[in-house]
Structures are given as structure tokens and as C-alpha cells.
Amino acid sequence: xxxxxxxxxxxxxxxxxxxxxxxxxxxxxxxxxxxxxxxxxxxxxxxxxxxxxxxxxxxxxxxxxxxxxxxxxxxxxxxxxxxxxxxxxxxxxxxxxxxxxxxxxxxxxxxxxxxxxxxxxxxxxxxxxxxxx
Numbered sequence: 835x836x837x838x839x840x841x842x843x844x845x846x847x848x849x850x851x852x853x854x855x856x857x858x859x860x861x862x863x864x865x866x867x868x869x870x871x872x873x874x875x876x877x878x879x880x881x882x883x884x885x886x887x888x889x890x891x892x893x894x895x896x897x898x899x900x901x902x903x904x905x906x907x908x909x910x911x912x913x914x915x916x917x918x919x920x921x922x923x924x925x926x927x928x929x930x931x932x933x934x935x936x937x938x939x940x941x942x943x944x945x946x947x948x949x950x951x952x953x954x955x956x957x958x959x960x961x962x963x964x965x966x967x
Contacts, residue, residue, distance in 0.1 A: 842866050842893050843897065844863045844864075844893070844894055844897040844898060844901070845863060845864040846861050846862070846863050846864075846898070846901065847862045847863065847864055847871065848861070848862040849861050849862075850862075857877055857878045857879075858875070858876075858877055859875070859876045859877075859902060860873055860874065860875040860876070861873070861874050861875075861876075861898045861901070861902075863894050863898065865886065872884055872885045872886040872894060873885045874894045874895055874898045876898065876899065876902055879899065879902055879903060879906060880899065881894075881895035881896070881898060881899045
């Protein structure tokens, strides 16, 4: 009876990205024996080469693709969150008291304000109306 294969995991030692084309990324990974190092390169998130002697696509390529996909997704999420926070800080015109007030409190305040305005005297009501100066 065959024993189940042990899943190999990639141990990444370095990552480098090309300045001329940021879509090109290479990882240096340690081999399963722990002594050799191989270079696995990706282009636009897809593995395109590995220097290991095994048949391609190797497990280095598959696992490095997954690592790069996670890294890209995390960067996008953090950039999105930081962009939202900076835009919110810049353009949010609400005061802090409005942000945390209960909606029923806001409605009550609006009713009180409208009643106050209805009872207030009109500007210039003490003078008589005249077209001529």
C-alpha cells in the first residue's frame, strides 16, 4: 500500500522586484534538502520560470504564485483602507457630535429648531412696510 505523499512547503529567503518593470518579480527559495537555493520568477503574478531541476511547473512555482497573490491582495486592501481614511478625513464635513448622535436625538433637535424659528420675529417687522424710502 502506498503511503500518502508529504506536502513540501517553500521556504522563501528573498524577494526582488525589477525597477524597470514592476510586474517582474523573483523569489529565492530554499530547496527541500535545505542546502540548495533556486530562483523562481513571476511575471504579472504568474510563475514563468524556476531554476530547479524538476519538471515544470514545479511546487516552487505553484507555492510562490500563491504567496505573491496573497501579498498583492493584502497590499490592495491596505491601500484601499488608507485611501478611504485619508479621503474621509479630508472631505467629511460632519462634526464629531453629528457622527455619534442617535438619529432620534437629531430628529428631536430638528423639531425644536423649527419651532424656535416659527416663533422668532421676522427681521424688520417692527418697521412699517413702504415702497418709497
